[in-house]
Amino acid sequence: MATTSLNVHSVLVTGSNRGLGLNLVKRFLYLPTPPQWVFATSLKTDGAKLKDLNELKSQHQNLVVLQLDVTNPESINKAAEQVREHVRESGLTLLVNNAALRRKGDLETVTAEQMAAKYAVNTIGPHQVSQAFLPLLKTAAQRSPLQGLSCSKAAVVNISSAGGSIEVMLLWEKSQRVGYRCSKAALNMLTKCQSLVYKDYGILCVCIHPGWVKTGTSEADLTEEESTQGIVHVLATLSEKDNGTFVDWEGCKVPW
Template identity: 35%
Template sequence: MSVELEGNILVTGANRGIGLELIKQLAVKMGGEAHIYACCREPEGPGAEALREVATKCPGKITIIKLDVADEDSMSTAARTVSEKIAAGGLNLLINNAAINKPASPAPLSATTKKDMMDVYETNVVGPFVLAKVLLPLLQRAAEKDSSAKDNGNKMSCRRAAIINLSTMVSSIEKCPETFSTAQMYPYRTSKAALNMLTRCQALDFKNHNILVAAIHPGWVRTEMGGAEVR
């Protein structure tokens, strides 16, 4: 069953891969009052050309926002920009999609440096942590609105106020023996495992505000990060 999306939606890492496809799919399902804030590091750069094309095809529905999830000042500035645009509307859905993988797969221990570990952790874990923190007032604003009718009485849902963190099966400690040989990826695996714990903590903490928090594994996707072959 097709569901028409409403409210304000923010997606990070929106200029390529899964993020770009999310923007395309969300735009198709948007209701008249819905709006997408598509975030990326260089909105005017060549890497965001495809995103700009999508925004052009959906006039008035998509706003491209400059956002670097490895830069706290950038996240604060983006939060202020979004807050000014949505006014009293609140933020209904935050999708933390932006992530990096260093060094290139299969990323064995011998090729991985301390800087790789820190860079990946800062983007994949600290970024979603800080962004949720600075956007929390906007999420609370949306959660406080009376939406019982459209949510069938459910106090928490993606149509009301929610954070979705994109995780991965390779972050699973239990399944590590099944996947480790094909791609060791120490920084990526450990950062996404930490993101899972962050999600769990936020889910318990933000439940008090009726904000849903969940992590999803989208499956393997043929992207620049995902590579050309299924792992």
């Protein structure tokens, strides 16, 4: 898949110490014209789980690893200030809200505390992160020579799920994951709300379903590499007409 039309000065990916987040970071680093800055964030910045990310960091001078807890405003604001120190007057081109809780929980057993934890990370987290980085996104949009809306100008990309689609209800028979589904449906609404306001600042907003990705149990359709390659290709194709939409890793629209 060609991605040569995606040309971002800087990108930040939340929850990028493993899985989709880590693979998205790799895709950005390996672009034909890689960003000047790639910010990878993780809840913790030490320990065995950071091995792959730290190896990448040792190979790419443009990769910066930051601590970020999407449920903690102090942590978010600190990360935003660290990003500002690197990008300076150029702003942040692309924010990818990827961090998520995916734990199981069916309708009969899921607790209020479990539901609240998923909302805190999957819905409120992207909202708080987007708020904190909005000034940097505005700066990137204002300084860009590009017309209209695009991910090469300024964008918020929320990694959602067709599991949060009320019409699709992806894989309901295999796993109810009620808290996860509800939080992703709410994230979809957040994305729509962002798109109606942020467009006036020149910022594109979309939510993306990454596909049914293999994460250890392998009935799934896609590898993380296939999914993230698809996502980055789709990002290169998005324009003003896609603002506020819900698409998948192949660029196809997903029903709300």
